[in-house]
Amino acid sequence: MSGLLCYCRAGFEPELAAELGERAAAAGHAGYAVTDRDSGYVRFLVPGGDAHALSRALPWRDLVFARQKLQLLADLPALDPKDRIAPIIAALQSASVAGPPAAAGQAPYGTLLVEHPDSDAAGPLSGLARAFGNALRPALRKAGLLAASDDPRRPRLHVCLLAGDHLLLACSDSRDSSPWPNGVPRLRLHRDAPSRSALKLEEAFMSMLDDAERARLLKPGMHAADLGAAPGGWTWVLLREGLQVMAIDNGPLREHVMDTGRVTHLREDGFRWQPPRPLDWMVCDMVEQPRRVASRMATWFREGWCRQAVFNLKLPMKKRWLETTLCLDLFAREAGRPLTVRARQLYHDREEITVIAMPSGS
Ligand SMILES: C[S@@+](CC[C@H](N)C(=O)[O-])C[C@H]1O[C@@H](n2cnc3c(N)ncnc32)[C@H](O)[C@@H]1O
Missing domain, CATH: 3.30.2300.20 (THUMP fold)
Structure with a gap:
């Protein structure tokens, strides 16, 4: 065989x-x-x-x-x-x-x-x-x-x-x-994690970056935006990496996340908000049509608003492989700059995939 x-x-x-x-x-x-x-x-x-x-x-x-x-x-x-x-x-x-x-x-x-x-x-x-x-x-x-x-x-x-x-x-x-x-990477949900979603971002960093990339690209003091942040699982993961986070969501974030003093919560539309200055990271877990998300993510790279990003594409439809290729092609085309893009259905992803994008050669 x-x-x-x-x-x-x-x-x-x-x-x-x-x-x-x-x-x-x-x-x-x-x-x-x-x-x-x-x-x-x-x-x-x-x-x-x-x-x-x-x-x-x-x-x-x-x-x-x-x-x-x-x-x-x-x-x-x-x-x-x-x-x-x-x-x-x-x-x-x-x-x-x-x-x-x-x-x-x-x-x-x-x-x-x-x-x-x-x-x-x-x-x-x-x-x-x-x-x-x-x-x-x-x-x-x-x-x-x-x-x-x-x-x-x-x-x-x-x-x-x-x-x-x-x-x-x-x-x-x-x-x-x-x-x-x-x-399957073994990850346990920390009791302070605001949501199970935290496991998705943890798994993405663990399985989609190698040790050298992780050490180089994810450093304390870096700045990030989290689009669709409530109740705060992904923001909490970024905080544990030592980052400062602008959390965008109409919904509330858990109190202990806000208490860190390193989160700015903005009740804005994640499809319209843009950062006041370029950020190291943007992460996005908004539940929306995947093509709309892919296109918005591309805008961030085209405009130079972030260097790296992790975003989820929800795939509730039938032709999910076709939709995946359409979204990744659309993202690469609209981003308009050379990027390394990795996409994976993580263990903690359900009807969705996770994408990580960073400048080529980084
Ligand atoms: C799956 S939840 C995010 C969970 C979060 N990543 C966590 O780890 O706790 C999706 C969130 O996206 C937010 N959302 C959806 N559309 C949005 C929009 N246009 N702008 C901002 N937030 C949005 C919802 O309010 C919801 O809180």
């Missing part, structure tokens, strides 16, 4: 399938997506094709609807629940590994992740995934397939449980995949 295995939010398989199909075709790879509605994963198969090349042509960072991108190794259906390990070892001994080749005598995989799709059907497999991982790890080490101690820089082996007797084997290159199991 040659191709990719990508995880997504359950219900967004059609969007991910469309994205993979369009991007693979644009990169000259013939293939097709296989998925079931609400399964939480999509396989993109390239029979007889080069899955390594396909994977390189579709970097994980650039994918919007994939929480994780893996290279498929094998589909093992109808397993005997009394011995799932022997067929896994047999399949791995004949599979080719993603990422840097192992040195002589080195095990091909640095870590093992036993996962299951994030879906109602696969949820009950979490106990099995834990127990099975504990049983499989020593067997893989004994067979020389897994490093004696975890090495996160080496290719990772993923076992994706679909049922008690059915699993997929896949691998990932740690430089081109989500670092988190299931592609």
Whole structure:
């Protein structure tokens, strides 16, 4: 079996399938997506094709609807629940590994992740995934397939449980995949956070900027605007990073956010308000037509009102991949300056995606 295995939010398989199909075709790879509605994963198969090349042509960072991108190794259906390990070892001994080749005598995989799709059907497999991982790890080490101690820089082996007797084997290159199991960063809602939305901005900074970008672009003392700020979750995240915030919303902000003394609350229309001077950051979580939001965000960049931005595009409509591409194209065109733009459906995003934009080369 040659191709990719990508995880997504359950219900967004059609969007991910469309994205993979369009991007693979644009990169000259013939293939097709296989998925079931609400399964939480999509396989993109390239029979007889080069899955390594396909994977390189579709970097994980650039994918919007994939929480994780893996290279498929094998589909093992109808397993005997009394011995799932022997067929896994047999399949791995004949599979080719993603990422840097192992040195002589080195095990091909640095870590093992036993996962299951994030879906109602696969949820009950979490106990099995834990127990099975504990049983499989020593067997893989004994067979020389897994490093004696975890090495996160080496290719990772993923076992994706679909049922008690059915699993997929896949691998990932740690430089081109989500670092988190299931592609889900673990974030806990802080008890002072004014809203659950705070998790979205936290996740955006954590997963869409690398450590060097984050240290360079997000510094105490910087100035930001938060459009559609109430009750204050995103403003609170910016405050924790040490920023000063102009919070734009007709609705009230939580008192402890205002008490910091670093927030100016303006009851203005976020589609009309403009900052008195250029800002380091603008963030926007206004619930509106995505094209209208994308266009307004572009105005901010075109006019030089902010250097960087994080904004959400709500996607309640049916053709969500099409709408995503329309909005991102419109944004890039109207912004009228070279920007690095990353878009992703975060774990904490529901019917929406999050976009981060910054000057190219920053
Ligand atoms: C999803 S909530 C924002 C939640 C916020 N990001 C947080 O973390 O707490 C959307 C907010 O956008 C505001 N909003 C919608 N349209 C707006 C507009 N034209 N101008 C300003 N605020 C607007 C609403 O009042 C609402 O408070």
